[in-house]
Amino acid sequence: MKNKWYEVLESSLLFSDMSKENILNMVACLNPKEKSYTKGEIVAHLGEKMEGFGLLLQGSLSVLKENIDGNRLIMNILKPGELFGEMAVYSEKRVWPATISAVESSIVLFIKPEKIVAGCERACSYHQQLTTNMLKILSDKAMSLNKQVEYLSIKGMREKLCTYIWEQHKKQGSLLIHLPMKRNEMADFLNVSRPSMSRELCKMRDEGLIDFYLSTVKIVDPQQIAEYVK
Known part of the structure; x- marks a missing residue:
């Protein structure tokens, strides 16, 4: 060795x-x-x-x-x-x-x-x-x-994204988080289509919940994100 x-x-x-x-x-x-x-x-x-x-x-x-x-x-x-x-x-x-x-x-x-x-x-x-x-x-x-069984049972796209983002926030201890997966890997992990996921992320950005650039996501409205997390 x-x-x-x-x-x-x-x-x-x-x-x-x-x-x-x-x-x-x-x-x-x-x-x-x-x-x-x-x-x-x-x-x-x-x-x-x-x-x-x-x-x-x-x-x-x-x-x-x-x-x-x-x-x-x-x-x-x-x-x-x-x-x-x-x-x-x-x-x-x-x-x-x-x-x-x-x-x-x-x-x-x-x-x-x-x-x-x-x-x-x-x-x-x-x-x-x-x-x-x-x-x-x-x-x-x-x-x-x-x-993980509970996580995969979440049905709504936004609920899945918010849960994933919120869990990364808790792990990394910051509102500015680094996503550990590429977009296609993240879509597979959440069991959603990549185009649909990308559209939902853009909607969340336009509504002022998050902002993002490449693999970095900033939680702009943590209270709103938390409300989507079951």
């Missing part, structure tokens, strides 16, 4: 509360497999057998699913340091629950689940911290999935 990945590993929740030395030793103990992908390349197919879960080192990945109408939905955009497949890999079937695609050139570490829960050959004192971190990650992910 290259030391140049240390900052990314340190930012990952999997290695929370661990020193640099412990992180590098822990990675050596996990013996992960490093793989590189080009833009647009499929990292994992829905229903494909899993060998391990992934940790993104470089680039970005999209998590894709199709709804009952056959429309593609972007469930998430993964950034360096984030995990994917960590819930499904511990299930009985152990298959990928979604298709993972490289948004740009990306590098991924694949870790076998047994390495997390099984006893460490080196009897690492910090392995227990790693296991604790994974349990926290799985618990938080289960809670967020419940929220």
Whole structure:
């Protein structure tokens, strides 16, 4: 494992509360497999057998699913340091629950689940911290999935946009927010058409609710935005 990945590993929740030395030793103990992908390349197919879960080192990945109408939905955009497949890999079937695609050139570490829960050959004192971190990650992910179901159930275009914008405002702590997705990715994520979404954003701007430029959105009337959020 290259030391140049240390900052990314340190930012990952999997290695929370661990020193640099412990992180590098822990990675050596996990013996992960490093793989590189080009833009647009499929990292994992829905229903494909899993060998391990992934940790993104470089680039970005999209998590894709199709709804009952056959429309593609972007469930998430993964950034360096984030995990994917960590819930499904511990299930009985152990298959990928979604298709993972490289948004740009990306590098991924694949870790076998047994390495997390099984006893460490080196009897690492910090392995227990790693296991604790994974349990926290799985618990938080289960809670967020419940929220995502509620989010996808929102029917109105404006309600969806306001909810998304308001959630980004709360995450970033500012009325001037940076959208983490491109317009087409955001439309897929919200399960709406891009032209309709663009028209609604323009209406919201004309009505004085927001202003925007490229991927930056300014909440002009937070009270009105909040009223659309359920």
